[in-house]
Amino acid sequence: MDVNIAVMGTESVGKSALTVRLLTRRFIGEYGDIESIYSHSFAVDGREISLNIWDSPYSERSTAGASLLERKVQWADGYVLVYSICDRASFTAVGRLVQTIRSTRGGAPIVVVGNKRDLQHRRAVPSDEGRRLALSAGCRFYEVSAAENYHGVLAVLHGLVDGMKDANKSSRRPLGLRGIVKSMSAVFGRRRTDSF
Numbered sequence: 717m718d719v720n721i722a723v724m725g726t727e728s729v730g731k732s733a734l735t736v737r738l739l740t741r742r743f744i745g746e747y748g749d750i751e752s753i754y755s756h757s758f759a760v761d762g763r764e765i766s767l768n769i770w771d772s773p774y775s776e777r778s779t780a781g782a783s784l785l786e787r788k789v790q791w792a793d794g795y796v797l798v799y800s801i802c803d804r805a806s807f808t809a810v811g812r813l814v815q816t817i818r819s820t821r822g823g824a825p826i827v828v829v830g831n832k833r834d835l836q837h838r839r840a841v842p843s844d845e846g847r848r849l850a851l852s853a854g855c856r857f858y859e860v861s862a863a864e865n866y867h868g869v870l871a872v873l874h875g876l877v878d879g880m881k882d883a884n885k886s887s888r889r890p891l892g893l894r895g896i897v898k899s900m901s902a903v904f905g906r907r908r909t910d911s912f
């Protein structure tokens with residue numbers, strides 16, 4: 717079974733940093749101009765599950781960008797929408813993304829993430845605003861630092877899993893995602909220098 721997660725947000729908010737953190741526990745300063753789908757397989761209760769994370773550079777302006785955005789929204793089962801607490805425009809863009817997803821994918825699980833919490837002196841978006849945006853659209857909310865804190869980033873994944881469980885409560889296709897997170901924690905907890 718495949719579970720698709722889209723990591724979205726404007727330029728340089730830390731999407732790649734978060735993705736790498738989620739999959740490897742590492743923080744690598746620069747990631748370059750890449751579009752990637754990272755995939756990891758786990759055996760959970762005897763079933764093979766692939767967790768696919770699509771992380772791509774931001775592009776909302778061009779026509780090609782708009783169709784890429786649409787494709788990404790359609791592809792995903794859950795969304796991690798990232799802004800930088802130092803960049804108000806990135807927060808506004810997350811607000812637009814929330815609306816886009818809600819209007820095309822209904823109540824799909826969304827986690828709103830304010831990244832770069834370590835840069836308090838440059839904060840431009842108060843925590844409360846992030847929390848209010850998330851609450852108003854039925855999303856979970858976290859402030860994290862991909863640079864400094866692995867556990868905060870893992871909480872994001874837990875939040876997404878909880879959202880998926882809620883979304884699938886009445887579904888005939890239970891995802892068993894809690895198991896995935898447990899497996900990920902176990903795997904990456906042991907192997908700090910994992911790479912992909």
Ligand SMILES: Nc1nc2c(ncn2[C@@H]2O[C@H](COP(=O)(O)OP(=O)(O)OP(=O)(O)O)[C@@H](O)[C@H]2O)c(=O)[nH]1
Nearest residue numbers: 727728729730731732733745773774832861862863
């Ligand atoms: N201080 C600090 N810097 C961070 C954090 N997360 C990412 N960065 C830095 O912010 C810059 C952008 O990070 P990326 O992960 O490449 O951002 P992105 O959103 O993937 O950017 P695009 O690929 O351009 O869309 C890099 O220089 C990272 O090192 C964080 O939590 N704190």
